[in-house]
Amino acid sequence: MPVRGARTLHAVAVLRPVPALLVVLLTLGGVTLASPAEAMPPEVAKGCTGKVALTFDDGPARGTTHRLVQVLRRNQVPATFFMVGQRVAASPAAALEVEQAGNLVANHSWAHRDMSRQSYRDVRRSLRATRRAMKAAGLHPTDLMRPPYGALAKPARRAIRASGYVPVLWTDDSLDWKSGSSQQIARRILAGLHPGRNIVLQHDGVNRSPISVGAVERVIRVAKRRGYCFTALDENGRPGFPTPLVTAVAKDAVEGTDAVVTLELAQPAGRATAVVVEAASGTALVGSDLPALQARVEIPAGKVRVTVRIPVATDAVLEPAETFSVVLRDPEGVRVGQPTTVTVIDAANAPRIDLPGPPFLPLGPTFS
Known part of the structure; x- marks a missing residue:
């Protein structure tokens, strides 16, 4: 499958009511991190009294x-x-x-x-x-x-x-x-x-x-x-600070859409934490079926989850479901869990939703 044009991936912190939605911008060539001003500082320096x-x-x-x-x-x-x-x-x-x-x-x-x-x-x-x-x-x-x-x-x-x-x-x-x-x-x-x-x-x-x-x-x-x-x-x-476990939870993806991967902390960390998210080939190949992703994702203080979206390419070939893995590494203030598997379903095999009601809406009176 050909890779779609380079695009920005988004890891969106799931915020509650008031503050504006915080976005971590992940680009294919590196990471641009938009972190909140109120994020707590990292672990205390060794030179502290x-x-x-x-x-x-x-x-x-x-x-x-x-x-x-x-x-x-x-x-x-x-x-x-x-x-x-x-x-x-x-x-x-x-x-x-x-x-x-x-x-x-x-x-x-x-x-x-x-x-x-x-x-x-x-x-x-x-x-x-x-x-x-x-x-x-x-x-x-x-x-x-x-x-x-x-x-x-x-x-x-x-x-x-x-x-x-x-x-x-x-x-x-x-x-x-x-x-x-x-x-x-x-x-x-x-x-x-x-x-x-x-x-x-x-x-x-x-x-x-x-x-x-x-x-x-x-x-x-x-x-x-x-x-x-x-x-x-x-x-x-x-x-000090807790060092909670961070795990990746993935939903099945359909060709031509985004694979949605949620990073979840087992408990709040009391500070901003981070981990590198990497996509690894399975039967779905990094570089052809999905972009080569290696990005540092920050989880702001006070949040326990962020969502990363990985675009999945599409083609005209009917094929069985494919998989790739999401690996977490280089943790900062957290412990990493096991890799998670993402299943990619061919667009032609994706579940269809039948909407209630007639197959078409009348446009008005007809004349003969």
């Missing part, structure tokens, strides 16, 4: 959480939000905004009860209900959790492990719920930072949260000036 993971408990709270997300976005800093299930159910849009801005979401129980006083069964039920509320809101929660008040007993520890969660506490308590102006809270946090790994505890869902949010910009500015780098939390609850 230390890593700082900002964490926020007890939200979401509509106005306060929105304001906090805007501060983080403006400063290109990720954070991890430990959310209360009841509040997610009450404000799903506020919860979703957190993830879509590139932050990670974690479990902080259903109703903020002291887990050291709860039974094994009650703790499991609380974690499960919160996860359900998060999924219903369209979130992709991590497997991290934080017990309310940091309080745990043996039954709760067993329940957390059995539920597949990693408990996360903190190293730097802002005491924002207790006292202090925004400046005082910022000074407390900055005084608690040390070389190495830091997990800062603040709140976006308590009465004094607006004051605490007012401290965030100063904390970021001064900590960066001192050489600290900001991260999310990795799978083990340590300052």
Whole structure:
């Protein structure tokens, strides 16, 4: 089959409502990447004084959480939000905004009860209900959790492990719920930072949260000036970033159309990630049946999937279905899954859709 004229392929990030559709332009000779201004920075540089993971408990709270997300976005800093299930159910849009801005979401129980006083069964039920509320809101929660008040007993520890969660506490308590102006809270946090790994505890869902949010910009500015780098939390609850699995999912293609391949992350990464997508010959040949594709595709922070379109050539020869493979390699911030196979169906054998109604529409009165 002859190759159609060179054309631009598109990998379109599947965005939700507001921001304009982000497009990654893939050309046959290389890659032109249009990435969003709010994409989080890559893994922290080796020269950092230390890593700082900002964490926020007890939200979401509509106005306060929105304001906090805007501060983080403006400063290109990720954070991890430990959310209360009841509040997610009450404000799903506020919860979703957190993830879509590139932050990670974690479990902080259903109703903020002291887990050291709860039974094994009650703790499991609380974690499960919160996860359900998060999924219903369209979130992709991590497997991290934080017990309310940091309080745990043996039954709760067993329940957390059995539920597949990693408990996360903190190293730097802002005491924002207790006292202090925004400046005082910022000074407390900055005084608690040390070389190495830091997990800062603040709140976006308590009465004094607006004051605490007012401290965030100063904390970021001064900590960066001192050489600290900001991260999310990795799978083990340590300052860093998750390294999720990325897989390719393909639909059958018809000659003369595009093969649609979706790259999916198993969970949000808390930062922009990337992978090289390569088409490999099977019975459908690269260079004749489809273009030679080797392109770096970025998945923006806050997104879990992008779609790549690969044009498939057509000819006048009736032939059986052919296949080619899509291989993922050179991962940045992700782990790659196995190659996926794309089946190409001859246009003559493609399923036909019969539309309801008469085979033609009358054009008006006829005259003899």
